[in-house]
Amino acid sequence: MADYPCVELGPIAHGGHCVARLDGRVVFVRYGIPGERVRVRITDDSKPRMWWGEVAEVIEASPDRVIPPCPVAGRCGGCDFQHVAVPRQRELKAQVLAEQLRRLAGLDIDVTVEPVPGDADGLGWRTRMRYLVRDHRVGLRAWRSDELVELPVGGCRIAHPGGPADLGRFAGHDGELQVVISDDGCTVLGPGGELLTGSQIVTQHVGGRAYRVRADGFWQVHPGAAETLTAAVLDGLNPKAGEQVADLYCGCGLFAGALVDAGCRVTGIEASRSAIELAKLNVPQARFHAMRVDKAGSRLAKKTDLIVLDPPRTGAGAGVVRQLAGLEPTGIAYVACDPAALARDLATFATCGYRLESLRAFDLFPMTHHMECVAVLRPH
Structure with a gap:
């Protein structure tokens, strides 16, 4: 860790990064909280005036720093703020x-x-999930990458609990799995939108009305x-x-x-x-x-x-x-x-x-x- 530079994290920026400065250069740092002193691992130095990095070690922590509820937080690209108390988020x-x-x-x-x-608590809310399948393994993408991060025991922590308990049974082919939780049940779509279980048209109730929505459409x-x-x-x-x-x-x-x-x-x-x-x-x-x-x-x-x-x-x-x-x-x-x-x-x-x-x-x-x-x- 001693090889990683030490910086003080400044304000939060659009996209969930904290702004820091290193040798006169702006560095956008993931997984930090403004005011913390951290060591930063540089992940992208392709631009001369601004770099990107992530927290490698926390030297002086914010009082709002918490233990992430998910063991793959920081590896999976789906969550930016699991290390931050919900009110501070x-x-x-x-x-x-x-x-x-x-x-x-x-x-x-x-x-x-x-x-x-x-x-x-900010967990268990996401009713539409996209999972990655490779070699019969089910996971999520790493940040800005097609690298597969395997699901932890208990699954994705922000996924709605109404999804399948065993996603592995849908992992017959490489590609993407979509899991959709609606008011009338659970739909799973495989690579290319193939219907694996549930319905292509799902129902959502709002304000006394029933809305029919494509499982792979926007909601x-x-x-x-x-x-x-x-x-x-x-x-x-x-x-x-x-x-x-x-x-x-x-x-x-x-x-x-x-x-x-x-x-x-x-x-x-x-x-x-x-x-x-x-x-x-x-x-x-x-x-x-x-x-x-x-x-x-x-x-x-x-x-x-x-x-x-x-x-x-x-x-x-x-x-x-x-x-x-x-x-x-x-x-x-x-x-x-x-x-x-x-x-x-x-x-x-x-x-x-x-x-x-x-x-x-x-x-x-x-x-x-x-x-x-x-x-x-x-x-x-």
Whole structure:
């Protein structure tokens, strides 16, 4: 260990790394906590001005450092924060979100990352898992690698306990296993999406509605996420009966269902044809179109009162933001899983006459650096 350089860890950065400095160079360090003194193992020195590394030895530990609940934490790439007490994890995420908003959107606001009710220890929540199979061994990928890290006894600690007790019986062929826990049971998909057990179409219940979802399609992975996000969107927008709403990147119709039940007239746009077919079944009271959001102008009502925007991790982008601002809605609810993309789009909305009215962030991915946000915008 003496060969590894000693550094003091600075603030947390987007992606779950702590920022440190070594010989005038920035080093992004995994598995640390701000304020700690550690020895760091350099894992990537390919760029002259910034390196990446991971904690090799803790010299002065933070009081928030804990023993990771998983014995392969630090080897598996799925979790960033198992060494951090759960309340401090949320503080670190809040700091990242605040810093991205300040740097990219010029917004200086206090941020709190809210826990999901009933999620005390941050374990056993992930209802959609991807496992790697090699030579009849089942595991998870190492960080940014295809290296297999075999599952420990007891399995992945953040995986929902409703999955198969013995994944080995599905390890007949190399490739990827997908395990999906839904309200109607467990589905396992093998390499190439082959159905091994369960159903290709699963059911999720939210707000009194049953949503049919492809097992290999998109659905929030935390069991409390859909209810939490739906409530936050409705609370933020306060939709009125008869209002015209555009639900963009609508998936299989989660927000559309809640908005229809609030009495709104809803048009949903989503590029995935299979998701749209399910959305039509899930929410027959709404209109849906399978197309890209940036090409959807003619499908949206000229008088659009409200917009729900739930883009992929890369964000909506400046072109879509300007197009939506041109509809002059009275409220926009932006659901975001990446704080940097959110901040960039908020900055563009500001140039189009929309201000941030409220922002809520939720810890829907405990033990990782990820979070989900709901931002509500109103015209100046």
